[in-house]
Amino acid sequence: MLTPDDVDPWAKPPKPPLPRKELKALQRRRNAPALRYVVGHLLIAAVTATLIALSWGTWWMLPTMFAHGITLVFLFAPMHECTHGTAFRTRWMNSTFATFCGAVLMRPALYFRYRHAAHHSYTQDPERDPDQVAMPEGLAEYLGEVFGMEFWPKMIGTLYRGVTGRFNEREKTFLPESERSRIIWEARLMVGFYAALAAASVVFSFWIGVLAFWIVPRIIAEPTLRLVRMAEHTGMEEGADPLTNTRTTLSNPVVRFLYWQMPYHAEHHMAPSVPFHNLRALHQALPGKPEEREYVISKGYVRAHRDIVANLGNGAGSTVPTTTALAATAGR
Incomplete structure (x- = not known):
């Protein structure tokens, strides 16, 4: 707990070690990259939905629904970027x-x-971080995080409090009073839409389609997003420096596309005003080779989770060994 005499370390986080002109160029927002990503993401979703239809009534529906679910849950990435106001210029x-x-x-x-x-x-x-990630205390807690044992109740609770307007004390610290009526109506419109869709699907007998193409894929694929998001901060230091509180995870082009370049997560926290399509360029522009940089770069999500699991049981406040241990295997 900070006292009035304390200097808040979160008040002025460090900025990327780049010349101002170079950083400003990376901060330029454009519509075209996001439009390409939107079209590509939705086309992939259309393909996986078609595979569900083609496999209807067979066991192949399960893997196709899972694949379709991945495209749905990873819509979190564009939602995240759009709420930053950086996905599109408009x-x-x-x-x-x-x-x-x-x-x-x-x-x-x-x-x-x-x-x-x-x-x-x-x-x-x-x-003060509503999404603060503590190190799991053991394998059971780790698996609970992966399978969303806390995520789903939190999500339902968020909708309930939004509909009723009964925000908890933590929410009141970050939801401006001037915006709460809009937030309440947003939740009410969403729940109203879901209720209307559920009723219509029963009356007009398309509820199986709603389950097969949306609800079930959305649920069964959520662990893939949990695994990716856990890698961002799990086991990182409880401090204000993005060099030590956030992890960048190098990944393949498919993951980078579906996750809208957010695997470059330390870079994103260093400069949140840099649009997603320039995060790779920011990563490459930072001084020094990746293995020499003073922040954590994991070579893939398997490596990141292997390091997390190896440090389970060290206590909720513990951290995964940083910088030299993990960065030594990193590459562009």
Whole structure:
């Protein structure tokens, strides 16, 4: 707990060690890259949906629904980027696509915008970061995180409190009073839409389609997103420095595309105003080779989780060994 005499380490986080002109060029927002990603992401979703239809009534439905679910849960990435206001240059495009993605994910986009702003302002602060990630105390807790044992109740609770307007004390710290009525109506419209869709699907007998193409894939693929998101901060230091509280995970082009370049997560926290399509360029522009940099770079999600699991049982406040141990195997 900070006292009035303390200097808040989160008040002024460090910036990327780049010349101002170079950083400003990377901060330039454009519509075209996001439009390409949107079209590509939705085309992949259309392909996986078609595979569900082609495999209807066979055991192949299970893997195709899982694959389709991955495309759905990874809509979290564009929602995240749009709530930053950096996916598109045009403001209404950001708000419209964020709302669409939020509806698919059952996560109110406006609420997320303010919650996520607090996460960036106070990353890994146990008291002020609403998404602070503590190190799991054991394998059971780790698996619980992977399979969303806390995520699903939290998501349902967020919708309930949004509909009723009964925000908890932590939410009141990051939801501006001036915006709470909009956040309440956002949640009510979302729940109203879901209720209307459920009723219509029963009356007009397309409820199986809703389950097969949306609800079931959305649920069974969530662990893939949990694994990716856990790698960002799990086992990182509870401090204000993005060099030590956030992990970059090098991955393949498919993951980078579906996750809208967010595997470069330390870079994102160093400079949240840099659009997703320039994060790789920011990563490459930083001084020194990756293995020489003073922040954690894991070579793939398997490596990141192997390091996390290897350090389970060290206590909730423990961290995964940083910099030299992990960065030594990193590469571009």
